[in-house]
């Protein structure tokens with residue numbers, strides 16, 4: 311998969327040769343797509359079959375769908391570069407969001423772009439069902455002129471039951487009140503105040519209480535395990551024989567077989583249905599029996615199909631796709647914790663710093679010594695202005711990405727803000743975050759406005775510390791375990807732990823020269839004699855070493871250019887006075 315969108319500052323096409331591609335296998339309004347074509351190749355291929363989608367998906371970074379395309383786990387598994395699936399609408403039940411989350415693919419939608427359209431369509435079906443509009447139109451077109459068989463009922467002064475008082479349900483309530491209806495709601499999670507403001511006269515406590523009193527019933531819940539078959543035979547039997555039911559939410563909330571029986575046997579009078587359990591209704595299915603029933607006015611999932619709604623949802627999701635593909639944050643992610651774009655921009659250099667601190671930790675402390683990252687406790691301590699940032703999800707994700715980058719197949723590329731928690735859990739990495747508002751909690755007086763400390767505690771209680779800071783857009787490491795440093799963590803680095811005695815630099819230079827390796831920078835990090843940030847026990851150990859050897863220790867950090875093989879590292883390790891060598895690639 312492609313590098314993680316939210317914590318990756320690299321180009322989505324590492325070789326820079328090809329523009330990222332976005333696949334649109336359904337009819338999506340061109341208004342939004344136009345904002346993508348400048349930077350991305352947008353392939354509109356309405357009607358793409360499931361097999362064609364499976365074959366095509368590996369070369370796309372973005373996928374924009376409506377409700378017809380099934381974005382299954384298999385489709386997501388076949389994706390190689392996919393970073394975002396955008397649903398140009400509300401419902402994401404055609405997308406395997408869990409599978410996307412596991413793969414670090416962000417799923418976005420347009421939670422509000424089509425709610426007015428859906429509410430208006432509900433009212434259209436309400437009136438059509440009340441006045442037999444569908445049948446009247448069909449018979450007239452067939453040369454008939456039926457008036458007496460098509461006498462309808464009025465909706466004014468009647469009771470409308472609304473199950474689900476969310477965005478669409480509340481709008482329907484307002485419109486129904488405008489038609490002179492009395493509205494009774496049922497939604498265990500609804501706010502009574504909002505319902506009251508929308509004109510809902512009463513909230514029912516249960517279906518048993520609601521159903522016998524309504525003349526019309528409409529459902530506006532998502533399709534969940536708890537709402538599948540919410541209304542079956544028992545519920546339809548509990549309704550008035552003159553009642554009519556509507557569904558502009560999702561097929562399956564009414565049990566379709568039970569609905570057909572209820573209409574056939576006169577338990578209820580009619581229905582207005584926009585959504586079905588199979589779309590288009592499969593031949594011989596319960597969906598087909600509902601759609602073709604003479605007492606049902608049926609529409610082919612047209613709830614969101616208005617020019618205005620399609621413009622809204624297209625603009626909404628295309629803006630998010632653009633933002634994600636250029637490393638920003640979406641406004642309506644279904645599976646990513648929300649963080650404001652400006653907050654994210656502020657965090658970006660720290661994201662880079664923390665990712666590199668994680669990489670440095672694994673390669674310097676763990677890799678060289680053959681240890682494990684899992685099973686340790688990691689503490690990120692934010693100092694200065696950073697301590698005031700409440701949403702540090704990108705920093706958490708960056709740490710996980712850095713920690714696993716050198717020990718996972720994809721080089722940590724598949725870690726992002728969406729799946730970092732899952733990956734940390736899978737690898738047994740526990741991370742806590744501390745906001746050191748009071749500097750006494752941190753490293754005492756510090757020269758940087760904002761800095762980050764990574765403290766790691768192993769299973770035996772042993773501790774390591776890395777500290778870093780940001781200056782402008784540049785990131786620096788200011789402390790590596792017991793040593794005070796000041797270097798930019800990037801490229802290939804050899805870190806040598808040695809006795810701080812004359813001649814060391816020359817020896818190391820000679821070894822590297824013999825292997826034709828250039829030194830691009832060098833820095834000696836000396837022991838932090840003040841011991842800022844270290845536990846008392848560690849400081850004591852450090853003093854013991856100094857007194858026992860009569861010499862100091864230091865770290866030599868070398869930026870290098872060339873092939874650093876195992877042999878090079880072994881040769882360096884054999885040099886006089888060298889205690890340890892690690893190779894770090896960031």
Ligand SMILES: NC(=O)c1ccc[n+]([C@@H]2O[C@H](COP(=O)([O-])OP(=O)(O)OC[C@H]3O[C@@H](n4cnc5c(N)ncnc54)[C@H](O)[C@@H]3O)[C@@H](O)[C@H]2O)c1
Nearest residue numbers: 401428474475476477478497499530531532558559613614
């Ligand atoms: N036909 C269309 O073209 C079309 C268009 C837009 C939306 N929709 C669908 O309409 C549905 C509602 O959309 P929304 O934006 O209003 O969603 P929403 O999330 O804003 O509201 C859903 C409401 O259902 C309530 N609810 C959940 N379970 C319930 C239960 N068991 N009993 C009673 N209430 C329950 C929730 O508390 C919530 O208030 C969704 O399924 C959406 O996909 C369809």
Ligand SMILES: O=C(O)[C@H](O)COP(=O)(O)O
Nearest residue numbers: 376377398399400401614
């Ligand atoms: O969930 C939705 O937004 C509606 O069901 C609309 O679906 P559509 O985009 O396929 O019209």
